[in-house]
Amino acid sequence: MAKLLNLLGWRRRRLEDDLDRELRYHFDRRVRDMMDAGLSEPEARRQVAIEFGGVAQVRENVRDTWIWRWLDVFARDIRYSLRSLSRSWGFSLGAGAVLALAIGANTAIFSVVNAVLLRPLAYQDAARIVALEASWTNTGRTSREMSGPDFLDVQAQAKSLEVMAHSAGEDELATVVEGRGEFANARWVSGDFFSVFSQRPAAGRLLAPTDRVGDDPTSVVVVGHHWAQTYFGSSEAAVGKSILVYGRALQIVGVASPGFRYPEAADLWVPDGPTNRANRGRHDLLVVGKLKPGVDLASAQTEVRTIGARLAQEHPENRFEAMNLLSLQGRLTGHVQTTLWVLMGAVGVVLLIACANVANLLLARSSARTREIALRAALGAGRGRVVRQLLTESLVLGGLSAVAGIFLAALLVWGLVAMSPPNLPRIDEVRIDLPVLAFALGLTLLSVVAFGLLPAMNVSRLGVSDALKHGGSKGVAARGRGLRSTLVVTEVALSVVLLAASGLLLRSFQVLHHVDLGFTTERVLVAYSQFVATNDENRRKRIVFYRDLLERLRATPGVRAASGVAFLPMGRELRPAVEYSIHGRPEQPAGERQKSELQVIAPDYFRTLDIPIRLGRDFNDGDTPDRPKVAIVNETFARMAFGAESPLGQRIRIRPTDPWMEIVGVAADTRWRDPSAPPPSELFLASLQGAGGSLSILVRTTVDERSLAGTFRAVMREMNPSVPVEIETMDDLFAGALAYPRFRTQLVGGFAAVAAMLAAVGIFSVLAYLVGQRTRELAVRRAVGAQAVDVVRLIAGQGAQLIGIGLVVGLAGALAVARLLEGLLYEISPWDVSSYVGAIVVLAIAAAVGTVLPAIRAATIDPLVALRHE
Amino acid sequence: MTSPRFPIPQGTLDMLILQILSLEPAHGYGIAQRLQQISRDRVQVNQGSLYPALHRLEQKRWLKAEWRESETGREAKFYALTPAGRRQLAAEKASWNTLTDAVRLIFNEGE
Numbered sequence: 001m002a003k004l005l006n007l008l009g010w011r012r013r014r015l016e017d018d019l020d021r022e023l024r025y026h027f028d029r030r031v032r033d034m035m036d037a038g039l040s041e042p043e044a045r046r047q048v049a050i051e052f053g054g055v056a057q058v059r060e061n062v063r064d065t066w067i068w069r070w071l072d073v074f075a076r077d078i079r080y081s082l083r084s085l086s087r088s089w090g091f092s093l094g095a096g097a098v099l100a101l102a103i104g105a106n107t108a109i110f111s112v113v114n115a116v117l118l119r120p121l122a123y124q125d126a127a128r129i130v131a132l133e134a135s136w137t138n139t140g141r142t143s144r145e146m147s148g149p150d151f152l153d154v155q156a157q158a159k160s161l162e163v164m165a166h167s168a169g170e171d172e173l174a175t176v177v178e179g180r181g182e183f184a185n186a187r188w189v190s191g192d193f194f195s196v197f198s199q200r201p202a203a204g205r206l207l208a209p210t211d212r213v214g215d216d217p218t219s220v221v222v223v224g225h226h227w228a229q230t231y232f233g234s235s236e237a238a239v240g241k242s243i244l245v246y247g248r249a250l251q252i253v254g255v256a257s258p259g260f261r262y263p264e265a266a267d268l269w270v271p272d273g274p275t276n277r278a279n280r281g282r283h284d285l286l287v288v289g290k291l292k293p294g295v296d297l298a299s300a301q302t303e304v305r306t307i308g309a310r311l312a313q314e315h316p317e318n319r320f321e322a323m324n325l326l327s328l329q330g331r332l333t334g335h336v337q338t339t340l341w342v343l344m345g346a347v348g349v350v351l352l353i354a355c356a357n358v359a360n361l362l363l364a365r366s367s368a369r370t371r372e373i374a375l376r377a378a379l380g381a382g383r384g385r386v387v388r389q390l391l392t393e394s395l396v397l398g399g400l401s402a403v404a405g406i407f408l409a410a411l412l413v414w415g416l417v418a419m420s421p422p423n424l425p426r427i428d429e430v431r432i433d434l435p436v437l438a439f440a441l442g443l444t445l446l447s448v449v450a451f452g453l454l455p456a457m458n459v460s461r462l463g464v465s466d467a468l469k470h471g472g473s474k475g476v477a478a479r480g481r482g483l484r485s486t487l488v489v490t491e492v493a494l495s496v497v498l499l500a501a502s503g504l505l506l507r508s509f510q511v512l513h514h515v516d517l518g519f520t521t522e523r524v525l526v527a528y529s530q531f532v533a534t535n536d537e538n539r540r541k542r543i544v545f546y547r548d549l550l551e552r553l554r555a556t557p558g559v560r561a562a563s564g565v566a567f568l569p570m571g572r573e574l575r576p577a578v579e580y581s582i583h584g585r586p587e588q589p590a591g592e593r594q595k596s597e598l599q600v601i602a603p604d605y606f607r608t609l610d611i612p613i614r615l616g617r618d619f620n621d622g623d624t625p626d627r628p629k630v631a632i633v634n635e636t637f638a639r640m641a642f643g644a645e646s647p648l649g650q651r652i653r654i655r656p657t658d659p660w661m662e663i664v665g666v667a668a669d670t671r672w673r674d675p676s677a678p679p680p681s682e683l684f685l686a687s688l689q690g691a692g693g694s695l696s697i698l699v700r701t702t703v704d705e706r707s708l709a710g711t712f713r714a715v716m717r718e719m720n721p722s723v724p725v726e727i728e729t730m731d732d733l734f735a736g737a738l739a740y741p742r743f744r745t746q747l748v749g750g751f752a753a754v755a756a757m758l759a760a761v762g763i764f765s766v767l768a769y770l771v772g773q774r775t776r777e778l779a780v781r782r783a784v785g786a787q788a789v790d791v792v793r794l795i796a797g798q799g800a801q802l803i804g805i806g807l808v809v810g811l812a813g814a815l816a817v818a819r820l821l822e823g824l825l826y827e828i829s830p831w832d833v834s835s836y837v838g839a840i841v842v843l844a845i846a847a848a849v850g851t852v853l854p855a856i857r858a859a860t861i862d863p864l865v866a867l868r869h870e
Numbered sequence: 871m872t873s874p875r876f877p878i879p880q881g882t883l884d885m886l887i888l889q890i891l892s893l894e895p896a897h898g899y900g901i902a903q904r905l906q907q908i909s910r911d912r913v914q915v916n917q918g919s920l921y922p923a924l925h926r927l928e929q930k931r932w933l934k935a936e937w938r939e940s941e942t943g944r945e946a947k948f949y950a951l952t953p954a955g956r957r958q959l960a961a962e963k964a965s966w967n968t969l970t971d972a973v974r975l976i977f978n979e980g981e
Contacts, residue, residue, distance in 0.1 A: 061922040
């Protein structure tokens with residue numbers, strides 16, 4: 001034991017100090033002796049120094065003896081351990097499998113945590129790259145984007161930033177490349193954008209602050225590497241070509257380097273400047289910056305917050321809540337942190353249970369080895385020596401399991417990446433690298449201490465004569481029982497915690513999954529399209545295009561209904577919130593009027609999605625631009641705006657300069673935007689009357705909706721080839737919303753199942769062992785008339801006691817943990833009774849399985865055989 | 871002179887240390903002094919081999935060490951034989967005697 005700690009710091013330091021003192025003593029004595037012989041002190045010192053020939057060398061030689069001795073013993077222990085483990089291969093395999101599973105699962109989850117949350121972003125000086133955010137309340141919503149004027153102010157005033165840039169994203173922007181309409185992920189970025197990330201071009205040049213912005217005929221664009229290859233074959237070939245981006249001709253001047261992404265890979269970067277964004281209330285810039293070298297995040301944060309507070313005062317119309325600065329990594333991964341840490345916690349609990357299990361197995365095994373160990377002790381092995389031997393065995397077991405676990409982790413990572421939610425940031429960077437291996441190694445060592453130390457200490461306390469005399473049936477056994485029971489209780493308790501947590505997540509997921517959206521998603525195809533219109537004439541054409549398209553689609557066989565909608569659900573497009581005033585009521589100042597979400601739809605929207613119209617009518621082809629403007633509201637809108645009054649015939653408007661719109665219908669509420677949020681107030685405007693821009697087409701089919709995707713695409717291409725289109729099913733669209741809850745529910749559920757299994761194994765091993773120990777006693781009981789039932793009751797009672805205590809402790813733990821999960825639960829209280837009952841039931845079943853076999857064995861003991869055997 | 875008058879064969883130093891310590895516990899310096907005195911200056915051991923040997927023997931549990939006050943009043947690390955060390959010394963002495971006897975016999979035969 002002491003030698004094992006040799007390499008640990010304190011022990012090592014003490015040895016070093018001792019050696020120093022020892023050598024110094026020798027040196028001083030020699031000097032004194034020489035001085036006694038008549039030398040002067042300096043001369044004596046000189047002589048002795050020569051004689052010593054380098055104290056460092058002496059010290060080094062001594063140190064070698066420590067290490068070699070240690071390694072020698074260690075090597076012998078390892079050889080012995082391997083022999084001993086292979087002798088009881090059943091135990092080794094079982095314990096090894098449990099450990100490998102736990103280490104593998106932990107390593108896999110950690111590799112995700114490491115890649116997503118811990119590893120620095122793949123930019124030069126990534127630690128200095130920050131994101132700036134402005135929260136605002138203009139329309140009752142918060143936003144992280146900043147407005148152009150704010151950007152310029154911060155840029156001028158912030159001294160902690162070396163460079164600042166903004167980008168505004170537009171996924172799936174219509175472009176025309178070589179005559180074909182295609183979607184591209186475009187970013188409108190300022191000239192310094194690429195220098196924040198210290199990027200170099202793959203070909204041509206990147207953007208510069210001098211690049212013209214707006215409708216300048218000399219406008220340029222930088223394209224992505226992958227995009228350039230897709231459309232032009234190579235980066236070089238793309239440079240100099242011209243493309244149409246939302247109707248504007250732009251010349252490609254450069255190609256970004258292949259790996260560049262912020263926040264994800266984009267296809268186009270169009271130069272943009274805040275000059276054309278004079279409106280302080282329009283927050284649409286994602287702002288990034290780079291700290292000056294040596295400036296820390298906290299001081300930069302303070303500075304930006306101060307500037308934000310000042311701007312908020314100077315421009316009250318802007319209604320800032322606050323400005324903030326955070327690391328770019330924090331912004332990119334903030335939304336997945338909780339999920340990942342919960343998973344890490346859950347899988348950590350599995351490891352704890354596994355350790356308890358292996359400790360249990362070790363205890364069982366050590367009691368079987370009592371004689372061997374007692375013999376070694378009798379032959380002169382000290383207590384430390386025995387403990388070290390047992391610990392080395394654990395270490396060898398742990399090491400082998402770790403190797404298996406790392407292979408398992410590689411498999412699990414592959415599975416995790418495959419099942420991960422689509423927008424998990426940086427998931428493609430997940431791999432098993434050095435930090436992950438180091439983590440696995442550290443975890444293994446910790447586990448070895450956790451599962452190996454207790455049993456080893458326990459065995460070593462054994463009295464030699466006792467053990468030899470009783471042939472291993474007492475001694476360790478008697479001692480071990482309390483410890484084993486504690487371990488089982490721990491296992492049960494931890495399993496309950498994990499089961500309850502997974503129960504809560506599962507319940508929440510179920511609720512979320514079965515939430516009444518207010519419309520049906522089955523057999524609905526969604527075609528995202530974009531009709532570029534930059535002038536009034538084109539806007540008129542757009543109305544006609546969509547009207548004709550819907551007409552043709554409605555006539556297609558297999559189509560029950562078709563309509564269009566401006567803002568797709570599930571956050572694919574942020575729908576604007578608007579303020580409105582009601583005719584006949586006093587006009588409120590801007591910012592204090594009623595707010596509602598805005599939606600623009602084509603006729604038949606409600607019928608296509610099976611949304612009931614409660615009052616009035618739907619839009620129809622008669623609602624043209626030249627007719628009086630009409631609107632439809634949902635029930636929440638009606639309730640908030642008019643209370644008990646009928647909304648029909650009421651008139652509202654959004655801007656004071658707009659004409660009044662008459663409300664002609666009231667539709668049922670839906671959870672269109674986000675299934676986990678209560679239905680918001682919604683105001684529907686008619687696309688036929690010119691509201692909104694491009695539409696996403698919705699088609700309700702009577703056949704499998706996927707079979708119509710081809711026809712659908714062909715019709716759109718035929719009507720206007722420059723309108724890009726993307727088709728998916730409504731079900732898929734909504735499946736994305738559940739991706740995170742599903743991901744964590746599946747994983748935590750999986751871990752909980754493993755935990756319950758391990759707990760069952762733990763209970764089994766303890767009870768089986770107990771029966772083994774008490775064979776003689778049970779046989780005597782049977783011999784004097786106890787029935788099989790009594791024996792079963794006895795053993796099952798023992799099991800029930802352990803399980804009962806474990807359940808109680810576990811429930812307390814689960815209640816404590818539940819509060820941490822609160823943020824992940826949807827409409828389920830952390831005290832949801834059914835989750836806890838479920839956890840108890842599952843565990844009780846697992847425990848029962850673990851109890852039955854030993855009980856049966858106890859019941860079938862033949863008294864004659866058992867007693868004669870003794 | 872710092873080097874021994876003649877090289878001490880490998881392993882012999884250990885035995886000599888054990889022998890010196892079988893008389894009474896001593897610290898490193900004392901052991902070196904005594905080796906020199908008893909051998910009438912024929913054996914001189916340098917610190918570079920003495921201290922590693924002492925630590926090696928300690929780790930083999932043939933010696934045990936403790937810090938206590940030396941004759942000069944300062945604390946020194948005193949080494950003493952353990953029972954195992956005493957047995958080891960006996961064994962080594964026996965085999966050494968056997969060996970030297972054998973060597974002498976062979977040498978005498980050759981004269």
